[in-house]
Amino acid sequence: MANNTSMRKISLRNIAAHKLRLALTVLAVVLGTAFISGAFMFTNSLNQSLQSAVSSTYDGVDAVVTPAEGASVLSRDIREAIAADEKVANVNVTASETVVLATGDEEPIQTGGGTASLAPWYNPDTVVGAPNPLVEGEAPAAVDDIVLNQKGAENFGVSVGDELLVVDPEERRTMTVTGLYEMEFDQGQSLSAYMPEEAFLERYTLDGATSQLIVSAVEGTSDTDLVAHLEDTREGLEVETGAKLAEEMSEVLSQALSFVNYFLVAFGLVALLVGTFLIANTFSMIVAQRTKEFALLRALGAARMQITRSVVFEAFLVGVLGSALGVLAGVGLVAAIKGIMSAQGMSLPDSGLGLSTSAVVVPVILGTLVTIISAWLPARRAGEVRPVEAMRSTEASTDQPLGVRTILGVLLMVVGVAAALAGALMADSATSTRAILVGIGAFGVIVGFFFAGPAMSLPIVPTLGRVIGAPFGAIGRLAATNSRRNPRRTATTAFALTLGVALVTAIGMLGDTMKASISDVVENNVSADFILSGPTAGSFPTPAGTPDAVRDVEGVDQVLTMSMAPVLVDDRATNQFGDFAQTTLLDGNVTDMIAIEMREGTADLGSGPGVLAAAGFAEDNGWEVGDVLPLTAPGLSEEVREVEVIGIFEPNNLLNNMVLSQESVDGLLPPGALEVNMVGVVADGSVDRDQLRANLEEAVKGFIVVQVMSTDEMAGQAGQAIDQMLNILYALLALAVIIAILGIVNTLTLGVIERRQEIGMLRAVGSQRRQIRTMITLEAVQIAVFGAVMGIIIGLGLGWAFLEVLSGEGLDTISVPWPMLLWMLLGSAVVGVLAAVWPARRAAKTPPLDAISG
Template sequence: MKKIALRSVAAHKIRFLLTILSVVLGTAFVAGSFMFTNSLSKTFEDLFSSVYSDVDAVVSAKPGQPAPPLELLGELEAQGGVAAVNNADEQQVVFATGQGDPLRTGGAPAVITPYYAGDDVAGPPTPIAEGREPRGADEMVLNATAAQEHGVQVGDHLIAVDPEGRREFTVTGLYSFDAEVGGYIGGAVAPEVFAEEYSGGVLPRGAWVKAAEGTDRQQLVGQLQKEYPQLEVRTGQAVADEATEAVKTGLSFLNYFLVAFGLVALLVGTFIIANTFSMIVAQRTREFALLRSLGASARQLTTSVVLEALLVGVIGSALGVVAGYGLVHAIYAAMSAFGLGLPNSGVGLTPEAVAVPLVLGLLVTVGSAWAPARRAGRVHPVEAMRSGDQSSSSSLRGRTIAGAVVAAVGAVAAGAAVFLGDATTGTRASILGVGAVLLIGGVFLISPALSRPVVPVLGRVIGAPFGAVGRLAATNSGRNPRRTATTAFALTLGLALVVSLGMLGATMKNSVKDSVESNITSDLVVTGPQDGGFFPVPAGAVNAVASVDGVADAPAIGLSPVLIDGMGSGGGAGAAYGEGNVTGALGVTVSEGEADLSTPGVLVDQPTADAKGWAVGDAVPATVMGTDTEVPLTLLGIYEPNVVLGPVLLSGASVDEFAGITGGGNSHMVDGLVMVFVNGDGSVSTQELQDRVKDATEKFIVADVLTPTEFAGQQAVMIDQMLNILYALLALAIIVAVLGIINTLALNVIERRQEVGMLRAVGTHRRQVRTMITLEAIQIALYGAVVGALLGLGLGWAFVTVLGDDGLQGVVVPWGLVGVTLLGSALVGALAAVWPAMKAAKTPPLEAIAD
């Protein structure tokens, strides 16, 4: 039976090629996801190791404690066994040319650090490659890679914008730095200049210490721990290991996210594999009957088909791993082309990256082929002497009843999630997720029965202009509802996800527009750059805005690292804080207390106050993210829910109480203003006011001056970018679905060889045969698209409704996307039919009839 299985695959290469390709696509994405995240993890591990390899000890504040004073550097230098001490701090900036053109980093860091040379270096070496080290207050050196990327030369002038304002520097030299990522821009100034301009008198990131010759690293750490018990003293390697572990934790989510799309593609592939083997088993009925008559047992026939599936799975999965390897190289090449290159530490070809896709590919292939293999084993010698596909003759009643029950349970669960108002959003979303899975499964089971009345109608409408050929295509599409439904469902699943995401995106954009229109009452909004990463509006820009002639006031909100009883403003950020009349600029209704943001304290929205049982005047607990140090704050007021502010708002006066506390998360974001609301005094038009504010903030490079409508449009563009990434990932499932249509049609043409030959014999032209096959493909694709669009609209409505408590307002149906989806599906069907239609048209009439 092994020989029979191998010969069957060898004899029907074309039959299995597209099936193997569907396995390759899914496993390649899974393998590539593991390899890419493993490679990124190794890259950052190497980077951190490179940065800290020469650091013998790192001295910093313990979590939750104030940052040590700058004077600690001198104290450490005076310690025995210490050769050098460096300030480990850095300042995030935006660099621009002397003409004010920003230097883009593609999301990589742009920082200014203190520069140490020679024996004063306690960290990674940064030797001068050209020019000299910085000395004066307006001098800076730049990493050579960034200088080459942006055409910066020694003697050029650069602008550096920080959260306080802007400073101008002359580039006196270029230095080499091994531990950098693509796009990274590292400016460095003299240590005393950094201390004066950027340190604030403290060491937020601590100090790096180099051991003197003859002093062991562990000995130095032990000595400093004993000398400074109030501080945290660790080896550089320990800090590198901790940073690497944090990166791995973050990358694990990326890996799960990417693997999920690979699994969707594999799930879609299961329908192709099941369909392919079902048709092959039906077409080989005579062969199996002959084997049974010669003594082959049912078990042997089943094993034979399983072996064929196993062979397909092994080849497809192995090629998928190879393709995943190539995919990672392609990603790195693309990132380098766009200036986002990372040091290539090699593709993460770990045992996990190879074993997981191999096992998944084999399980999916063999599992999908199991039912057809069982059918092959049930073939009886006498019964099987008839040719043709008998699979369509079995009743769909049991399957349809089961599907209706499953779909009904799923619909009830989804409905419960939608109308279960007292539960949390997370609980409702979980219930809806279970309901969605059941509903999708139920639709799959009832799809054959549903196709019986729907597909002929679609066929008659689509085939009407083509006369008899159109009617024949409509009849053919409805002959085998199981096959039609299974082929179409691969497309159904992919398009249901696309439409659901489209509805979510359209609703998000509409919610942003409504939120801006209903909550932002100011004439203008000034923000930091929105092209990736966080950067605040410089304090100097805020002051410049307030001094513009025609500006009445300019309240602002920022992000802090502070959590109020564990709550922030959403999105993983800490609590927002306000300066000036923020509540007035956002049209916030204060129901209890006052919104005096010049007084230390906090405001919360009414639902939060009710849930916590808080009243105005109560002391509420506040902590810095990543620490356990608790600071009580007075509840100043309670306001009605506001989408922009979120559940909590710190007063600007209270932020200073946390400025000295170090911790994890976004602790560097204290005093980071993200939006300034500009109210005019009515003396000039909004357009004139916008021009004046732009002129006043132009020198700060990063300040975007927008009307509320423009601000809403900017947020909508960001949502579209996010959706485009998700659509691109879902395109893999659509491609696999297209392969399924091609495969089904190709096998269908082989199965109907006699029929096509008879049509050709009675006068049907080749063009008419091609048209018939193409119309059948379009009908299958459209049926899948219609079911997918309806399913996607229903699930999308449910998810948007459940997420209503998180700021989504109303349900927006993306009719344009639905229309494009349906038209695109028809085009997909036509393209999928090209090769099978050509193959069918070339069928020799007499030879086919004689078969």
């Protein structure tokens, strides 16, 4: 009987002798593990960079002062009192105002994904924390002086002495760039402007009140001593050390980044799952081709378990090798991503490569386990080879019965379909319950298809083969016949592509449905012809002067303004989250801007003070038409007014809870407290829509920031954001498709090795190399198209079920991206052609006499 040491030697020699046969399997492991390893390392790099940025933010900050619970701001008196404290060296205001910068000829500076902001400047002798040293020019001194970050200024072509338009939510001003400063972690994608402290406080705060102060201690006083002193001597404050806040912020960042890590690792696991079938398929073929070798070993005394263990040992070696290479590939992947980000101006300073124990050990263990599990069934099959098989003249694989696995697969698919249907149709059940049922259904359908796939391929693949091969005559018919010979292999090869295409189809349906639903919401709920608003990036409001600027424009019938203000009606607000409360205001008839259905009363808020309430909101608060309710502005005014409920409307996607007439708050709020969200314009029909748009754009040109949009454009803008999100998902899913392509390459290559004599015979009877290449290519296209068709069918079914579950969350217009599916089907044929290039060339080079002599 052969001993285990001898079997291991045989395994090692087999691997050394058949490098090509296992190379693609190793590559599948590499891709899956590289993605997981890269996910860990990239998250670590990102975390290190952000932690470094947080630490530098609080360097030199001994104490951070914020209002105590129940208070909203720190007054000027409090700030001056802290600054006068004997234990305090310096006090800085931490405040920032989002602005839009433009050149003198009113051309906005487009920062793209960056921002433009304005904050108070402190000289090195008064700054708390790390200073921003000037590298050119002088510090800001006059009220309209600013300094800019050097890299941002260079990137956007701004120099010392330039005059810029600075547009804030209230007005626009011309300011002069007096200097440039150096800022740590400056990517050059944003413009960070600073102006004198007093000028900033006067212009952008209410009486100098702010929400946070950073404080440094005098020499000889520690940060903890300063914090204790301020807490003991000042009431109504919350004080923490800068170090503690840095630590807390670091923890929050780590938690936020853990989601990114889980997200990326999930796609790595999908890649490994797809790779599992490729690995299993490869080992199945290798075992089939080595039947004679195993039979000889059995005849020489090797036991069944020894044969099985030898194949598992080979899988272990492949798994370890592939996983180790995957970790190295992950390092390269992270380096490439960081290089691309750096070229785009988004470098990650102080981040390193993100190497950690988990980034190395987890992928290696996962990749090795997946490889061993994938090879287990083929290994058992190898152990069952009988010694008599040594007398076979060839090593061609023999088909196994499909009955049991087909029955099991059909049962699983039936159960899966039933569970998915139940989840989709149980409208009265909880969303979570329905989602779980659809998830169970997806698992049942996918696993069931894996088992039943070979039987299903028998009628489908040859039919596809005949259609695809029709233009190629006898070679096309031969390729169709070949695809029937090993349905197990065909289906397993196609399954990897099926899984990837099913995921892409389901996600594509989700994205298309989201866009369709948003489009329906906008088109069905916006009654104004045009909407004017501020930049969509961030929360920049519409300039307050916009309504007056367009009121007398040719073609305009009505102008309505929707605003937000921190006021309460009967202690309720439109949007209320803890201490944050904002109520929607409108200065005209609501139906002229938003299509709402009134249940009772009037929708006209332009004829006097009043409030409209959504039906459910009114019912929850016990409001009825005619009720007179108190109107207050906590923290901003002590005055209490009264406002009447003049109407109740049906729930609306764009208008929730309640809306108050703008007249109700006139004189109640200080300047700057009311924020314009959007302005609606209703046309009078005297000019066409294109001319009206041009007139509106000309009227608001001076504001720099105002965008003029129709309802179609509003929906399209939201659709662009969805497309960006989907593109990230598609890019990640592309990895699964790449592995599926490798699976087809692998199967064809091993098939060429297995069919060496057959191909040699075809060459001997006159088949040309071109015809052999065509035959192999057609077989690959059949496999790819079969996988794509089944993936689309499964993806459509599961996507529909999933979207039915989400119909109660606003996704009630299920849409199918038919053009994308058509391109995906055509793309699968191209995938087949590309996957067949190398195996087909190898097959065409088979020497006829050598093959026959084998």
